[in-house]
Amino acid sequence: MRYAIIGAGLAGLTAAYEISRLDPDAQIEVFEAGERIGGKLFTVPFASGPTDMGAEAFLARRADAMEFFHSLGLQDSLVAPSGLSSLVYSGAQLNRLPAGGVMGIPSHAEPVRELVSEETAACIDAEGEQPAIDWQVGGDMNVGALVRARYGGEVVDRVVSALLGGVYSCTADDLGIRATIPQLAEALDALAGEGEKVTLSAAVRRVEEARVKVDGPVFNTFRGGYAELYETLAEKSGADIYLDAFISGVSRDKEGAFLLKGGGEGSYDRLLLTTPAPTTAVLLRDLAPESTAALKQIKLASSVVVGMRFDTATGLPQNSGVLVAADEPGVHAKAFTFSSHKWPHLAERGGALIRASFGRFGDETLVRAEEDDLVDHALDDLQKITGFDGRAAGLGEIYTQRWFGGLPRYDETHLATVVAARAGLEQVSGIELSGAWAGGVGVPAVVADARAAAARLVG
Ligand SMILES: Cc1cc2nc3c(=O)[nH]c(=O)nc-3n(C[C@H](O)[C@H](O)[C@H](O)COP(=O)(O)OP(=O)(O)OC[C@H]3O[C@@H](n4cnc5c(N)ncnc54)[C@H](O)[C@@H]3O)c2cc1C
Incomplete structure (x- = not known):
């Protein structure tokens, strides 16, 4: 079986490795527009040693990712952080990050008292007395809009956007709850499903109560930088990787095999697109116009x-x-x-x-x-x-x-858009989509999504 993968970022390289594991006879070709592999993972050789300029950590609490890195033989490269705390700079002073809560959203005023005005603190503590949030089970809302409406803008601008911005390069006003704080969406679902009054403070309290104390560091990284991961994946996959190979179109021949414009020779039995959403939208224009329409919405x-x-x-x-x-x-x-x-x-x-x-x-x-x-x-x-x-x-x-x-941008329409983009492909067999837009931003989420896409492709 001949496989073509577009994009040699984390998703593309993980999928290449996974396909090689599941289908030992696979012939895998990866096409990368850039002059190097890794995409948003990029380790730069500083004189003092390899240094990451893209992602610099990953969530070590994801057992699937840890097992995957161990299976690649990278267990001795994994390192834990020092455990020193982070600070937030607000009101021209350094403050401790608020304890408890979720993504800086507190269940009561105390943790954010030194960051917000007395008026806002009082508003947080009285939030439970406001009319219930109109939350539909399985629904979604904008993070900034919800927290502004319930606690006031200071909590958003001084705390929540600072935390979310560090991960998503967006303020809370550009992000949806379910895609970025799923545990909060689930707590809101639970309150609504049980017929309880749905308030933000009650939902955050539920998240706090459900939190299980786990030993060990929250994050890990690779001693030699992420290059250890992307170079290992590339090598162990055995794939032929073509750099400076910008793929500008994909189509099918009469037999239904895939043809690439801009790279590769002949046709491919299976195709995996791991490019960013706007590029994937363009590539699918002829094969799956409905997927293209959905993907165009992702900014x-x-x-x-x-x-x-x-x-x-x-x-x-x-x-x-x-x-x-x-x-x-x-x-x-x-x-x-x-x-x-x-x-x-x-x-x-x-x-x-x-x-x-x-x-x-x-x-x-x-x-x-x-x-x-x-x-x-x-x-x-x-x-x-x-x-x-x-x-x-x-x-x-x-x-x-x-x-x-x-x-x-993982806004409040994002998850529905991902479902629509994948649904648009249901009539086109032999093709899969993956990447950060599809499965979530973090390295473990990208790895999991790419492995699942590879398994579906191998069949
Ligand atoms: C600054 C920054 C910091 C981050 N920090 C962290 C962190 O600390 N922890 C964490 O877990 N996550 C972090 N992330 C997120 C994580 O790095 C990404 O979600 C992940 O690396 C994305 O992988 P991907 O394969 O989906 O996409 P990409 O890495 O974007 O790979 C897609 C590849 O496709 C190629 N491509 C595009 N168009 C074409 C085309 N037409 N033809 C051929 N190839 C094409 C691109 O050149 C690219 O190499 C960070 C992201 C950024 C930007």
Whole structure:
């Protein structure tokens, strides 16, 4: 069987490996538009060692992902973070991240008291007395709209958007509850299903009560960066990987086999598209117009990461990083990761390694800014927020990575769109779709979706 996979990011490479495992006679070809494999996983060779400029961690609580990485022989590469806490910068001061709650949404005012006004704190504590939320079981709502309506805008702009923005490059106002905080959607479902009064505080309380204390770190990463993962997948898959192979169209011949425009020779029995949603929409134009119509609705958020290596970490707070409130004036960055404080294996290199992140959905000004301006913003913001003087600390190395359209926007219509995109393919056999837009943003979610798509393709 001949398989063509479009895209050599995490989804494409995982699927290639999985197909090779399930169908040992498979002939697998992967077509990648860029000049390297890995997509949003990108490990850059800093002089001090390999350093991730895309994803830099993954959720270690996902047993399926951990087992998968072990099965690849990468168990000795997995490292846990130091356990230092993160901070949130709001109201021109550093604050602890609120304890409890879910994604910064509290069940009562106490955890966010130092971040919001007295009026907002009172509003949070009185939320249970408001009329019930009009929540339909299985339905969805915009995160920002719901929290604004129930607790007020300060909770959204100072806490929730800071936390969600660090993961999704979007504010809470551009995200849906079910796709980004599924445990909250389930708690709202449970209240509505049981005929209880549906309030935000009651739903968050349910999430808190259901939370099981699990030992061990929440996150892990790879000692040598994500290159360890994407290079292992590429090698173990045995696939032929073509770089600079931009596929601009797919069609079928008379026998129903797949033909590619822009790469490959002859026809393919099976086809997997792992490209970002807007590209997948274009590629499916002739084969599955209904899928194209659905996928066109998915918008992308851009961001830029500036990685900086300093000779000394003296003066940097003993924390793993800082999230910046979305409404904080005079600060350009949305987050700083103090990578050498967060990860012990990076601390061993000496000095300080810091990642500054900029950019949220709908505003590409910073993503398009000159590198010099971005570095200046990063150093100025860092000094203002933490007092750490990066210019005096010996800035030895800088790497700027722009992620145009780096992440899909998971709004409140997103999950229905994914269902529609896949349903549009039901009449076209031998083709599957995967990628972050389909299965969720995190590395474990992308891996799981790609493995499932590969298994369906092998049949
Ligand atoms: C800045 C940033 C930080 C992140 N941090 C984390 C994190 O810490 N933890 C975490 O779990 N997740 C994180 N993520 C999310 C995670 O990295 C992604 O969800 C995941 O890597 C996406 O993999 P993918 O294969 O779906 O897509 P991609 O990596 O986008 O791969 C798609 C590939 O298709 C190629 N392609 C596109 N068009 C064509 C075409 N026409 N022909 C051929 N090839 C084409 C692209 O060049 C690309 O290589 C982060 C993402 C970003 C952007």
